[in-house]
Amino acid sequence: MPLFKKVLYPTDFSELAEVSKNYVIKLREAGAEEVVLLHVIHPLEFSLPQFDDPFALDVATIYAHLPEIEKEIIKRHEELMNEIESELREKGFKVDKVLVVGDPKEEIVRVAEEKNVNVIVIGYHGKGLLERILEMGSTAKAVIRKAKCPVLVVKKEFREE
Secondary structure, eight states, rough: OOTTTTEEEEOOOSSSHHHHHHHHHHHHHGGEEEEEEEEEEEEEGGGSOOSSGGGGGGGHHHHHTTHHHHHHHHHHHHHHHHHHHHHHTTTTOOEEEEEEEEEHHHHHHHHHHTOSSSSSEEEEEOOOHHHHHHHHTOHHHHHHOOOOOEEEEEEEEOOOO
């Protein structure tokens, strides 16, 4: 039986998440069969207008369009997830998509437990200057601390060998 049969791949659609996806794909060779594809929309994202020039709008206009903004954000994220799902299916994985609104640190750990995954593959940006000054924690570090399963942390560019 494969060690990492069911993989949780949380993505924020960043370049580092793309690199992490390459590691998920390599786990197929090690017997991984299923990927739980997770995207967590932070609640604050709904408060940021998605207009060409949000500063040209007054507060009343922004609030009047908030439901449409939320729908557009969700639609855009679903489209990105569908693209990743297709790619993973082409590689032979069974894919379970999960799109939630919440704190990524909490939701990644919750979904990992709920879906009973064997490993979480997550990118880690490392500490930037501001983070070092303020000693703020990252999502990856919080997941490592709280997860009950192994966490594969991806830090660098993926190189096919």
